[in-house]
Structure formats: structure tokens, C-alpha cells
Amino acid sequence: MVDLKAEFPLHHDVLYLNHAAVAPWPRRTRDAVVAFADQNIQVGARDYPQWARVEQRLRDRLGWLINVEPADVALLKNTSEGLSVIAQGLDWRAGDQVVISDQEFPSNRIPWQALADQGVEVVEVDVSGPDAEQRVIDAIGERTRLVSLSSVQYGSGIRLNLAPIGRACRDSGVLFCVDAIQSLGAVRFDSGEVYADFVVADGHKWMLGPEGLALFYCRPAVRERLRLRQFGWHMIANAGDYSQTGWRVAEDARRFECGSPNMLGAHALDASLSLFQELGMDTVARALAERIGYLDSALRDRGAEVLSPAQTERRAGIVTFRLADEAPADTRARLQAGGVVCAERGGGVRFSPHFYTDYSVMDRAVALL
Secondary structure (H helix, E strand, C coil): CCCHHHHCCCCCCCEECECCCCCCCCHHHHHHHHHHHHHHHHHCCCCHHHHHHHHHHHHHHHHHHHCCCHHHEEEECCHHHHHHHHHHHCCCCCCCEEEEECCCCHHHCHHHHHHHHHCCEEEEECCCCCCHHHHHHHHCCCCEEEEEEECECCCCCCECCHHHHHHHHHHHCCEEEEECCCCECCECCCCCCCCCCEEEEECCCCCCCCCCCEEEEECHHHHHHCCCCCCCHHHECCCCCCCCCCCCECCCHHHHCCCCCCHHHHHHHHHHHHHHHHHCHHHHHHHHHHHHHHHHHHHHHCCCEECCCCCHHHCCCCEEEEECCECHHHHHHHHHHCCEECEEECCEEEEECCCCCCHHHHHHHHHCC
């Protein structure tokens, strides 16, 4: 039985509703980092083989999280790096199009816009209405090479039904990339069910891990289509044989990891994800959905205009709202002065609790309005 109060001993005066930005760590993650630091000052890297086993266990957990083989998971620095590996790895032709939504965070917009000097056009689709998925599908044309979407939009909190979009891409021979940073750790995600060719997500939001370590998945069938732009000792076959001169690129996802791994981050994220495996993603998703529904109702009862979708299937972990007589920046400033950790996003104030957030935290935050 997991003791969530012990895992998340946040200060009483901190009302943390900002998991869509940077999340607090569970106690077990802090303990793992402290233990790793103690090892380093006491015996250095004597036990490096043990560290490598932790790194492999992290790949196993990430594979479990998105339902893929661990060998198909690469560990990169962040979401932006993963998306850039794709953007800079594909062989583009002048006139090619990339389809994205009109609400994307810059990390899922800038790498594609940076291809303009190669003649690549970025097409933005309005995903605010009930027919968002069909709009994206309708935007796929003869010149479309890739569709790249956030599974949940960072500002509005809109959660897309990715399966029909992914199926349409697969049927059309178009690559499908998912920025899942606002999904993984919040809701159940299956890369196969959504026909994803690529899945990218940093670990510092809903996965409750540190910044600087991200999941990168590339479907094996399209792996050879990505030209490698970074090279080093870690991304070759038989990486432990430092004397080899006739090297070749690793067959699995390690080909995308050019140098030494972030072992500190691996120990932290591995510990964080162990919590999700113990609880199960269905339990986590259900608890978070209950809190989002509660928060949505509480905000409406206080007279706030909720900008996020009302339909449960359109929501993950974000509720964005605004007050009729106050600018969002001023609302956020008042909330922050009262101890609420939140963000100004999507034309309003964004609340993002997690599955462990106590209802009293949400009540106290809403009461400040």
C-alpha cells in the first residue's frame, strides 16, 4: 500500500497545482538521488554496472508506460531534442508539409518551422472545436510528410483522440509524431493504439521526474528513415569495445544516444516511475480525472469561466480558467501570493493537480478567487 502523504510531503502553505509545468518529486525519487550521491562520494563509479542496470530498468519502465519494447526506447535530454532528431533526420523535399495544431508549445512548432530554408511548409490546424480530429485529417494532403501533435494541448488542456488521426496517417503513408509530455503519467497511453511512428516526452511533468531526461520512441519500421546527425561512442554496436575502428550504428534505439548517459537523471526518473507501476496507470488516471472534475465544478461555482473542455474524454490533467473582471496575470499574482503554484497559459490561469493532490489543496486555491 503506497502512503501518498509520505511520498509527497509538500509544505502546508504550498498549494501545488502546476504539474503541467514542473512537478514535485516523490520522496522515493529524492531518496534515490541521495543514495546515488552517497555512492559517488564514497566509492565513486566502482559500481557502474549496477548503475547500468538501473538505466536498463528505466527503459523497461518507459516501455511499459507507452507499451513498446524497451530496446525501442532512447533516453535523450528533452522533448525539443527528440523532435529535432526527427526534424533534422528526415530527408525533406521542397514543398513538403508538416501538419501541427494551432495551440502547440514552441518545442513542437519551432523544429518544424526551422525547416523553412529547405522549402518545408508548416500547416496549423484549429483544434478548438468538437471536430478537431477530422480537421487534422482533412489537412493531410499529397504534400504532407508528417503530422506532429501534442496529445494534450499545454494551454487549453484539450486532449485529442489520436487514434483516428494516426490511422489516417498510416493509411496515407504519412509519418505521425506525438508530443506526449502532457499525457505520460497523467492518462493511459499506448503508442500502438494511436499508430504513432514517434513518441517524445520529457520526464519532469506528469512523470514526476527531473528535468533533463526524456523518452524518445521511434517505430522500428521507420528507424532507418532518420539520418543521424550526432555521433559518439555510445550509439554504436558493441559500445563497450573502445578499441574497435570499424564501427557500425547500433540496431536498436541506442543509435540516437551519442554520448554518456545521464545516470543521475536515470536514477531519479526510474524511482518516480516505480510509483506509477506500483499503483497502475488506470488507478492514477482515474484519481486524476476525479480531481479534474471536482476542480472544474468548483471553479464554475465560484463564477470562473472555464476555458478547458467540459467533456471528460477531452480532458487530462489541465483546467484553464479566467475571471470576468480580472486579467489572468493579476489573478495568478493573487493566487501566487496566497501560496498557489500555477501558471498563466492559454488566455487564462492554468491549474494542473495530480492524482495525489489533496482535495483541501484545491478547495483552498479556489477559495482565494
